Amino acid sequence: MTQISTGDIGTGPHDAPVPRPLTRGRIAAILVVGITALGILLSLGAWQVERLFWKEGLIATIDARIHAPPVDVSDVARRVVAGEDIDYVPVTARGRFLHAGERFFLATREGAAGWHVLTPLLLADGAVVFVNRGFVPYERKDSATRQDGNPADEVRVTGLARAAPTEKPNMFVPDNDPAKNAFFWRSVPDMAQGLDLPTGSRLLPFLIDAGPGQMAAGAPIGGTTVIDIPNSHLEYAITWFSLAAALLVILVLFLMHLWRRGRAIGQG
Secondary structure, eight states: OOOOOGGGTTOSTTSOOOOOOOOHHHHHHHHHHHHHHHHHHHHHHHHHHHHHHHHHHHHHHHHHHHTSOOEEHHHHHHHHHTTOOOTTOEEEEEEEEOGGGOEEEEEEETTEEEEEEEEEEEETTSEEEEEEEEEEEGGGOSGGGGGGGSOOSOEEEEEEEEEOOSSOSSTTSOOOBGGGTBBSSOOHHHHHTTOOOOTTOEEEEEEEEEOTTOSOTTSOBOOOOOOOOOOOHHHHHHHHHHHHHHHHHHHHHHHHHHHHHHHHHHHO
16 A cells, blocks of 8 residues: 655655745835835826926927017027027028038938938128028039029028037937038038138028028929927827826735635634
8 A cells, every 4th residue: 555655745856835924024025115116106297297287388389489470580699698499499590601511411201211411601891600401412522513593692590499409319410511512410610610601700500491482493492391299298208197097906905815814813
């Protein structure tokens, strides 16, 4: 007759482990972690709501700004000196293009790769401002291929003032290459390298994006400004608050389990 040792019962590899009892210390730890996580989720949701209001205000400000009457470029220069925000302020400027100082910013238009042509505009008071005249395809980078679009006389440009960035937008943007006249972010100091300006002139620390339909035939295609400000803060807020609600349900169920367990022990 085969004898079975009681010490072998319940030690097989597939036997379910015995759950650890819920001590007061474990219960307290679970509640502390759960409540802390709930507070973090609620804080993240509230922060996204604040960002939502800020972003909606920014979008409304820009929308009102771009529909305002244009101001003279000298007024924009004054605002820059005063530390005011000049991005997307409608502006008008009169001067003469210095086509020999063209700078080229890598860009695309309707799926085609090419360049934005940024040309220095010499103003009557001796100041110089870079004007983004518009887009040209790769094969028309050489100004000799578009001489009809390079006016030699004084012109009037209307467009939107743009603040010049002081650093690369992110680490993935390549460095500008002034030696090859290839720019990947619109740094005025970089574009000024090798620029032959008239004696006594000064370069303004902002740019102008020219509006559409202002250049002669064969010139760069203007109106390149794209105002697309992402606003996903509502979706993010809903996500964080939904996670907080789910965690709250889990905590309530856990507390109900503890309450029922306490009643069962008290009645036993």
